[in-house]
Amino acid sequence: xxxxxxxxxxxxxxxxxxxxxxxxxxxxxxxxxxxxxxxxxxxxxxxxxxxxxxxxxxxxxxxxxxxxxxxxxxxxxxxxxxxxxxxxxxxxxxxxxxxxxxxxxxxxxxxxxxxxxxxxxxxxxxxxxxxxxxxxxxxxxxxxxxxxxxxxxxxxxxxxxxxxxxxxxxxxxxxxxxxxxxxxxxxxxxxxxxxxxxxxxxxxxxxxxxxxxxxxxxxxxxxxxxxxxxxxxxxxxxxxxxxxxxxxxxxxxxxxxxxxxxxxxxxxxxxxxxxxxxxxxxxxxxxxxxxxxxxxxxxxxxxxxxxxxxxxxxxxxxxxxxxxxxxxxxxxxxxxxx
Numbered sequence: 001x002x003x004x005x006x007x008x009x010x011x012x013x014x015x016x017x018x019x020x021x022x023x024x025x026x027x028x029x030x031x032x033x034x035x036x037x038x039x040x041x042x043x044x045x046x047x048x049x050x051x052x053x054x055x056x057x058x059x060x061x062x063x064x065x066x067x068x069x070x071x072x073x074x075x076x077x078x079x080x081x082x083x084x085x086x087x088x089x090x091x092x093x094x095x096x097x098x099x100x101x102x103x104x105x106x107x108x109x110x111x112x113x114x115x116x117x118x119x120x121x122x123x124x125x126x127x128x129x130x131x132x133x134x135x136x137x138x139x140x141x142x143x144x145x146x147x148x149x150x151x152x153x154x155x156x157x158x159x160x161x162x163x164x165x166x167x168x169x170x171x172x173x174x175x176x177x178x179x180x181x182x183x184x185x186x187x188x189x190x191x192x193x194x195x196x197x198x199x200x201x202x203x204x205x206x207x208x209x210x211x212x213x214x215x216x217x218x219x220x221x222x223x224x225x226x227x228x229x230x231x232x233x234x235x236x237x238x239x240x241x242x243x244x245x246x247x248x249x250x251x252x253x254x255x256x257x258x259x260x261x262x263x264x265x266x267x268x269x270x271x272x273x274x275x276x277x278x279x280x281x282x283x284x285x286x287x288x289x290x291x292x293x294x295x296x297x298x299x300x301x302x303x304x305x306x307x308x309x310x311x312x313x314x315x316x317x318x319x320x321x322x323x324x325x326x327x328x329x330x331x332x333x334x335x336x337x338x
Contacts, residue, residue: 001174002067002094004117005034006102006110009071023103025074029127029202029236030100033157036203037175038063046207046233054210055203058196060176067092072102083109093118096171100125104136111143111151121150121167125157125201127250128238154178155245156237157201158254177201182209182261189217194261200254204233208258222259230255294320294328302338 008025035043039061045051070088080086083105097119099107111122122144126132137153144151150167154160160178162168172178176198182205185193194212199205208229215221237250245253297317302308310325332338 001065001096001170002092003037003062003065003171003175004068004070004091004094004097004119005030005066006070006072006097006099006107007034008074008100008102011073011075014075021077022075023078025072025076025103026101026128026131027074029125032202032236033098033100033125033177034066034069036177036199036201037066044203044207044233046229047210052210055206058176058206062175065175067094072106076103080105087113091117095120095167097122098125099123101127101131104132104140107132108136108139108143111140111147111149114144114149115147119149121171122152123157123160123168123171124151124153125160126153126155127157127236129240129242129244129250155242156250156254158237158257172198180205180258180261182212184212184261186217191215191217200235200258202233202236204230204235204254205258207233208261212261217262221262226258226261227255230258290321290324291327291331293317294324295332298325298328298332299337308338 007030008027010027014024032043037060039055039059041053041056044055068088068091070091072086080103083103086103086106087109091113094117097110097114099110099122107124114122122140124132124137124140132153140153141151143149150162152160152162152168157178158180160168160172162172162178176196177200178198180200181196181198183195183197184191185195191212191214194209196205196209208226211225211229212221215225219225235251235254237254239249239251241247241249294313294317297313297320298308301312301316305312308329310322313320313325329338
């Protein structure tokens, strides 16, 4: 699979705080992603003198698959009069584009040329809330749909888990970046091996996997290993709260994605991580069905006893939880049935 990377590069012209008509683009994340894909030996220095070169085992060097890296100025006006002037003339044919915090007008102009370049999919990681506007994403999606090109805007790239059978899924599997996936080997409750199938694009998953080996599953690995190592790597996702993530932060999303490494392999979709750091059964997610069930039981209990309490409802139906019970009471009162 052939890849083109679009990125911002420092030009030496830094944005002055009073330059309200200019915006500055992140260049660090592109360095991390490209360094990871090229398998650069000095790419990760998180372990310092304790380095064991844990990434060498995988021999993942995609430099021959990266057919072009195109840089754009990291300081540009908010509005560009002729974005077409920034489109490179020598873009080679490729399968995928990764666009890392470039001016959205330039990106939209680039997407118009995807059919002539053979582009099959485009990945636009959003590691911070302001990396791309909602309107520009809508325009980009419409452009790609019209040209038969798949596009995704993972926020952050650690959450990139496209539908199987798509070109986007092929991209994740081929380059081993996106939603982290680690195969754990456990003997006598101790992790004896951690094989990274898919890493965060910044490479932090390899670092985390290295420190999971030798630890007991009964330890608080979510906090003692994953959170600790992700913050010390450090994670390149933003710590700024994002309304689109329900006021969560991209960095926290990355942390939660890595914590799912610890879920039992055969039941990852059925488990959630409790505050204690242990994996427990995921509660039922069909809220409306839970409330309807609670309403039915409440009316039965009321008819038998003339009064209702949570203990009586639970005695009659142990599957009714307190949240559904309270919601059902309020609805029954509003409906005039109780």
